[in-house]
Amino acid sequence: MTPAPTTLLDAAQRGVLLALLLVLALILGRDRPRLPVARAGVLLTLGLCIQVIGSAPAFESLVPRVWQSPFVAVAVGNAVLFWVFVQALFNDDFRPRPVHVAAWLVVAAVAALNCAVVAGSASVLAPVTMGVQRAVPLVFAVLAAMAAASQWRADLVEGRRQLRVFIVVTGVGYSVGMLVVRLASPHGQLSSLSATADVAMLLLIVAVVAWRMVRLAGSELFPAAVVPDAPIPTVEPPPVEPPAPDPAEDRLAESLQHAMAVDHAYRSEDLSIAALAARLSVPEYRLRRLINQRLGHRNFNAFVNGFRLAEATAALADSSKRDLPVLTIALTAGFQSIGPFNRAFKAATGLTPTEFRKQKLAES
Template sequence: MSAALPSTLLDAALRGVAIALLLLLALVLGRDRPRLPAARASVALTLGLCVQVIGSTPLFEALVPRLWQAPLVAVSVGNAVLFWVFVQALFHDDFALRPLHVAAWVAVAALAAFNCAVVAGSASVLAPISMGLQRAVPLVFAVLAALAAASHWREDLVERRRRLRVFIVVTGIGYSLGMLAVRLASPHGRLSGLSATVDVAMLLAIVAVVAWRMVRLAGSDLFPAAGVPAAMPVVVLEDAPPPEALPSPDPEPDPAEDRLAESLQHAMAVDRAYRSEDLSIASLATRLSAPEYRLRRLINQRLGHRNFNAFVNGFRLAEAMAALADPGKRDLPVLTIALTAGFQSIGPFNRAFKAATGLTPTEFRRQKLAES
């Protein structure tokens, strides 16, 4: 009994600190951008982890009836879904919560609650199937989170946010899979005293690093700043004169950066590099003979863009708008205009156009031609 007391006190202390840090993160994340979907997803995950820290306490699992544990187990298993949603929100500034996300969380939470309250410890023929599905949840959503991170990581132009995202995704996936393996190897899926303490210690270490790094991040580095538009692209059409060089807001301009800004403006506005379907930050940097990190910094800090695809689509939309407003191109199909501007299909073009103007391309054309 006396030997177990220090370990119990250590476990309780670690859980207390973890919960305090998670609540602090929830406060920080939700304070500045309470209406932003990314902030809401972050707050939901941190609060879900608080429930997980409480519900995975060895004494709680051993002494509290399973029926009472069911809600906490439901939230804990549902955190795998929340982590997937959280990663998508982190990597997409225009992320929006969809019915699919809610349905996935409800299905997983209901399955976990049912298993805890009814199936666990029973001789039901459904037990192997039901419990197997629950054990697959962390693996499935860890893979989905990794795919979401890998497919959009390079588009992020905010360097410090990119590094934080990589840490969160790698450690989050590693923690999820590691603890899944430990639970699979434990009797009845319960953690022993030592493994439970290691579990909360690992979670605390991850949360502590994230909290420390987020304190050093400006709010606009992590989430989009409300009401601050990025620089509007200018596209040279037909025989128009070339655009002026991009202005530098720095009191002491960097000549090398000025040259890169002029080259970028010429490549995008005059040479129309944005028309290339496979244009990436790496290929554009190669085209400009510039290091990728310098091009990222220029587009982010000087032009105000946080996402490379959004930057490129700005030029594509500018060309499409000019073509749709041109009376001489009134008979040109919208699809042709979209493909010429660099969009790969009509669907993404229509969505981007509606988001930028509030009108469909056809409505925009009709309005502009009527004004002319």
Template sequence: MTLAAFELCLRSATVALLLVLAALLFSDFRKVLAGRLAIAFALGSAAHAVTASIGAAPLQSSAWPAPLIALSTGNIVVFWLLTRALFDDAFALRPWHGLIWAAVSAFSLVNCLWIAPGGHAPAAIVTINLIVLGFITLAVVQTFASWSADLVERRRRVRVFIVAAAALYGGLNALLQIAIAGSGVAADWANAINAAVLAGIVAAIAYAMMRVDAADLFAAAVEAFTANAPPAAVEDAADQKLVDALMRLMADERIYRHDNITIGTLANRLKIPEHRLRRLINQRLGYRNFNVFLNNHRIEEAKAALADPEQAEVPVITIAMDAGFQSLGPFNRAFKATTGVTPTEYRRLRVQPSPGPA
């Protein structure tokens, strides 16, 4: 078998696997944001597998692959958004996310149709791949920054693998493209290696995703988690004792007020390993994120203060910081996400004006 035939087989197998994965995701998770982004990422990756070429300027003889190349390039934005949606249950798409994807894809399309054929491909290729590296860096930083707060143990493990594997391939591909941009050499060996690595990574990611509970990875719905949660009546007595001790720390000591409180701090106070505390908060209390767990306690305290007529003149920021928030912005966002109204609106609705003199 020639090198070109071997590469074609690898590309075909990768595309087939990605299309099957996209179909399965569509069947089960098309109504979930992370599922829809995963479908888009699988399709964009299939476009990449079809069009990926190292060393040669694109579209030297035909312009038909241009839309696929643009889709492939824009897929790095989808990758960034997917990592946000997979590992941040509160993440929501905004119109500017779509504008970023459109801008990156449009630049790639312009490069394919006009810049590269005009002989100016090297600079454009370097620019595109620097954009790719930028989004990969952003995805990796954001993913690992939120890693410690993730309470879903299996999701914690698989997030490292998925992000590291995808980022490693994308990063190496982009660096190789930059290194030989404009050389005019179609590196057959590099393309074959690239196709083999891509096929291996796609297969490994598909396998890893199949080994993780879908509700853990895609956060299909709070109801799905609750439906699978063990009934309180059958909870292990030792676990329940620890949960009671944890709730006393929250209610009596208000430990959530402390600066830079971490799950490690709480685990040390309870004299248990971190992984056990993660499991308790996740499986017994129903939280998927440690920061959400803390903020819910902080918001409950803030709600009581805002509804107290005796604290009607206390500034909202003072109430927020007394409850453990570090600044007003995160408090306002968390409060509205929980209650549906801003802190000021909540106070106005709860605190009735004092009646005037008869």
């Protein structure tokens, strides 16, 4: 019996999609395999490979539900992986925590239980567990969008910013769209036509992402590799006046130097790239390009925190300020609270502010 054209198209698209996902996993893990964003990306692409196989109409119709349950568990768990991947993609300092693993395990377990036991049964738990499973894509799509919105403006790498917007918008749209389609399908299973449309949309998204990532250099996509046993760096203000041939850029660099080093603009708690650009009377894109391409910074918040940490370390090492509370020093430098200050300080020096102060005062 000759397969239907729709079946052949679906199989061809799934084959191409699987190949692209594997290429994308290779790209993500090639340059910075130790970075959380690369690891989360590899896990997400491999999870999508399993989802592509498990959502094939032939697989769903021929394979017993109990054997489908691992595939369904991974497919639903991909919503959690997407949320983690977006956080890592938008925040170079992101580190996975036990809550991320726990969220994936809970979601996967509920999905597997629904597929193998609950779905189609008369269990009183069915409405609850199926409701949880159906809410998962929407909940984690919203969380991913919130994570993207909170960090997007601080990203100074223009190509990466555009890629991030595409990933988040299409990822959230795909998750919500497929949730609606499955809710409207009998027993949550896709028809041949909707399954083909599903894989076509995913193929388009992955193809664009793979193409853009191949074009982005590793230094644009990922932060610089960190040497594990490197000595603790000395915290200094970021340079803001390296030589450049463009007179307009020179003038902007001088204005930025004055605003940060003389006027201490970084002390403003709510300082943003837009606010600083308005203060310097320049378009935001020019200031973003200057800080990224000329000064070498990838994230605006990290750039500003460099000045804040430099002021704080100087104050903590000053014997005349030994009685000044650490909180006062942190707030004066522009940090909004003691928690973010302590984390940023330890990440930069390897010591807590109190340990740093004791060490420096003992040496003086």
